[in-house]
Amino acid sequence: MTDTSQPPSPFASLVPQRSVGLKLLLVCGLALLMAIPALFIHSVVQDRRMGADRALADVSEMVGGQQSVLGPVLSVPYSRTLGPRHNELVYGYVVAYADTGTASADVDVQMRTRGIHAIPVFDATISMDAVFDPAALRAALPDDATPIWSDARVYLGVSDTRGIRDAITVTANGTDLAIEPTPYYASNAGKYQPVPPSGVTLAGGHIAGLETATSPITLTSNMRLSGAERLSIAPFAKDTRVDLVSNWNDPSFQGGVLPERHTAGDGQSEGFEAHWRVPYLARGIAGAGANLDLGELTEWNRRDMAVRFMKEGNPYQSVERALKYAVMFVGFVFLAYFLFEVTSAARAHPAQYVLVGLAQTIFYILLLAMSERIGFDGAFLIAASMTVLLTAAYAASVFRSRLYGLRALAILSGIYTLIYVLMRAESHALLAGALASFAAIALTMYMTRNIDWYGERTSAPAA
Numbered sequence: 001m002t003d004t005s006q007p008p009s010p011f012a013s014l015v016p017q018r019s020v021g022l023k024l025l026l027v028c029g030l031a032l033l034m035a036i037p038a039l040f041i042h043s044v045v046q047d048r049r050m051g052a053d054r055a056l057a058d059v060s061e062m063v064g065g066q067q068s069v070l071g072p073v074l075s076v077p078y079s080r081t082l083g084p085r086h087n088e089l090v091y092g093y094v095v096a097y098a099d100t101g102t103a104s105a106d107v108d109v110q111m112r113t114r115g116i117h118a119i120p121v122f123d124a125t126i127s128m129d130a131v132f133d134p135a136a137l138r139a140a141l142p143d144d145a146t147p148i149w150s151d152a153r154v155y156l157g158v159s160d161t162r163g164i165r166d167a168i169t170v171t172a173n174g175t176d177l178a179i180e181p182t183p184y185y186a187s188n189a190g191k192y193q194p195v196p197p198s199g200v201t202l203a204g205g206h207i208a209g210l211e212t213a214t215s216p217i218t219l220t221s222n223m224r225l226s227g228a229e230r231l232s233i234a235p236f237a238k239d240t241r242v243d244l245v246s247n248w249n250d251p252s253f254q255g256g257v258l259p260e261r262h263t264a265g266d267g268q269s270e271g272f273e274a275h276w277r278v279p280y281l282a283r284g285i286a287g288a289g290a291n292l293d294l295g296e297l298t299e300w301n302r303r304d305m306a307v308r309f310m311k312e313g314n315p316y317q318s319v320e321r322a323l324k325y326a327v328m329f330v331g332f333v334f335l336a337y338f339l340f341e342v343t344s345a346a347r348a349h350p351a352q353y354v355l356v357g358l359a360q361t362i363f364y365i366l367l368l369a370m371s372e373r374i375g376f377d378g379a380f381l382i383a384a385s386m387t388v389l390l391t392a393a394y395a396a397s398v399f400r401s402r403l404y405g406l407r408a409l410a411i412l413s414g415i416y417t418l419i420y421v422l423m424r425a426e427s428h429a430l431l432a433g434a435l436a437s438f439a440a441i442a443l444t445m446y447m448t449r450n451i452d453w454y455g456e457r458t459s460a461p462a463a
Contacts, residue, residue, distance in 0.1 A: 020342060026350060027338050031331040034357040038326040041364045045323070048368060049316040055114035060228045063112075063121050064163020067227035068304065069156075070200050071101055071236025072130045072170065072219040074137055076152045076210060078145035078290075092145070096137040096288040098130035098219070101237025107246035109309050116372055120248065120309045121228050123165070128221045130237055134213040140288040149211040155182065156221060157200030157234075166224040170205055173218055177205035230254070232306035235278035238287045242305050247271040255306030257282070276305040315371035315379070318423045319364060325422060329415055330360045332440050336411045337395065339447050346399040356391055363387040380423075384416040 057065075077093040107124045141147055154170055154177060170177045182204040210217075225231075232255050233242050251264050251272050264272035280287070283303055334353055341348055363383050370379035391412055396405025418436050 023341070024338060027334045027353060028331070030350060030353050030357060031327060031334045033354075034330040034361060035327045037358065037361040038323055038364070041326075041361060041368075042320065042323050044365070045316055045320050045368060048372070051115070052117050052316065055117035056119055056228060058114055059112050059119040059121060060160075061162075064160040064225065064227040066159065066230040066232075067124070067163055067225050068159035068200055068232045068234065069103075069126060069223070069225070070158075070202075070234045071098075071103060071128045071156065071240075072221055073097055073155045073236065074132055074152070074207070074210070075155055075204075076137060076141070076147050076149065078141060078147045080142065080145050092142075092290060094137060094140045094147075094288065094290050096132060096140060097285070098132050098237035099136075099216075099239070099287070101128065101130040101235075101240045103128040103233050103236075103240070103242045105231070105233065105242070105244040107231060107244060107248070107307075107309075109246060109248040119228055120311070121226065122231060122246075122248075122309050123224070123226045124231055125224050126222070126233070128219075128236070130219045130221075132217045132219065134210050134217055136288045137210060140290055142290050145290070147211065149208075150206075152207050152210045153182075153204040154179075154207050154219060155202050155204045156223075157202050158223070158225065159200045160227060161201050163226040164223070165226055168203060168221065168223045170219060170221045172207050177207060179203050179205040229310055230306060230308045232304040234304050235283045235285075238280040238283065240276075240278045240283070242276040243273070244275075244305075244307065245271065245273045246307070246309075248307075248309050250311055252308040252310070253306070254308050256303040257305050259305070274307070278303055278305070315368065315376045318376055319368050319371070322367075322419055322423050323364060325419070326361065326364065328437060329419060330357050332415050332436075333357070333360055333391065333412065335440055335444050336408060337398075339444065340395065340399050340404050340407070343447070344399050344401065344404065346401075348398050352394075352398055356394065359387055359391055359394075380420055384420070388412040388416055 060066075074096045075093050077091060080090050080092065082088045082090055103126060105124050105126045107122050109120050109122045111118045112121045113119070138147075154172070156168060156170070156179070158164060158168075168179045170179055180203065182202045207217075233244075235257070248271060249264075251262075251274070253259055253262070253264075253274065257276055257278050259274040259276045262272060262274035264274065285303075333356060337348055337353065337356060340346075363386075366383035366386065367376075367379050370382060373379075374382075388409065392405050392409035395408035396402050399405075418432065422432055
């Protein structure tokens with residue numbers, strides 16, 4: 001009988017069989033490949049974020065968007081003759097802000113739904129009192145100017161007129177003023193109406209008696225506005241004080257000036273109260289002057305007092321932050337499986353690593369889908385529990401041991417706790433991620449210190 005078997009290759013002893021080192025390199029490569037599905041999930045997050053932005057825009061079309069309010073301002077136009085023969089007539093105007101101003105706002109916030117998105121919508125009742133010194137207005141007139149007192153006006157500003165729910169009322173020392181939309185022209189075109197400040201639309205009303213008034217003029221205005229996302233009040237006086245109350249429990253204070261005191265987050269009452277003050281020097285705007293172009297006065301907008309009525313726990317932002325560390329966390333899970341391999345008699349196929357990695361990436365889809373409906377914290381608990389239990393049960397099956405399943409359960413629970421910490425503690429996310437990565441590498445080095453990386457394996461490493 002002829003022996004047809006092939007003689008052993010003289011190079012067979014030089015080729016490592018099932019090298020542990022090669023397996024580790026393969027596991028690292030598979031972890032990097034998991035970045036591909038993470039990129040697809042990132043695009044899904046962006047699409048869902050755009051959907052939420054469209055929902056906000058749709059609601060804003062109906063109730064008004066972000067609202068900025070400018071309180072009462074006095075303006076008097078004047079004419080001047082220029083040129084060598086004094087035959088050129090030009091116009092300008094004097095603007096005067098109040099010496100003191102107070103505003104109180106009562107803001108009721110309700111939720112409006114658009115598809116699966118809930119948008120906070122506010123209804124604000126705002127009252128403003130401003131005390132003017134008419135002498136300051138007259139003193140600001142140029143020496144050669146002829147004031148046109150018949151067109152002296154009070155101006156107020158609102159950024160989104162779609163949100164005006166009632167007529168704006170203004171009284172001057174108890175006398176009602178008629179407020180109407182204001183046309184805007186440039187003074188060098190032969191007109192003297194001021195152009196509006198950036199971001200607001202002006203309304204105005206005629207006020208009489210400024211040319212002879214000697215005592216302070218008290219202007220009182222009331223308005224009711226609706227809007228979405230943000231409400232701000234400009235420092236409309238040299239010294240401005242604002243009090244705001246609302247039933248909203250999660251305010252975000254923004255603008256150029258933060259409140260001096262507030263009750264938000266004290267846990268003692270529903271809603272919040274806040275108080276601001278902007279003194280004259282902090283405002284950074286002159287109290288009165290000729291041709292203080294309202295269209296160029298952007299300083300008031302940088303000193304505004306604002307509240308954002310949106311929930312800060314944005315699921316899209318949190319999921320997007322977690323996706324930045326997706327490859328690192330998949331690598332943690334793969335390292336855990338690899339350590340189980342080198343300390344057990346069982347072997348995990350690369351396809352099984354891929355299945356485990358896909359389970360980790362699907363976690364982000366589960367988190368995104370559920371957080372849109374039940375909130376981020378509850379969604380994270382459910383999605384993480386599902387993923388951890390599935391992966392731990394799979395580890396028990398792959399390595400044929402309940403003990404390894406329990407080890408996987410403990411390790412994965414720690415990994416997902418770290419994910420939650422990174423998503424919630426944004427300012428400390430980099431430090432926590434760096435320390436966790438160092439600890440994972442250190443543990444892997446310790447557990448594999450007795451491994452023959454060129455050979456198949458050694459006995460289980462000594463503890």
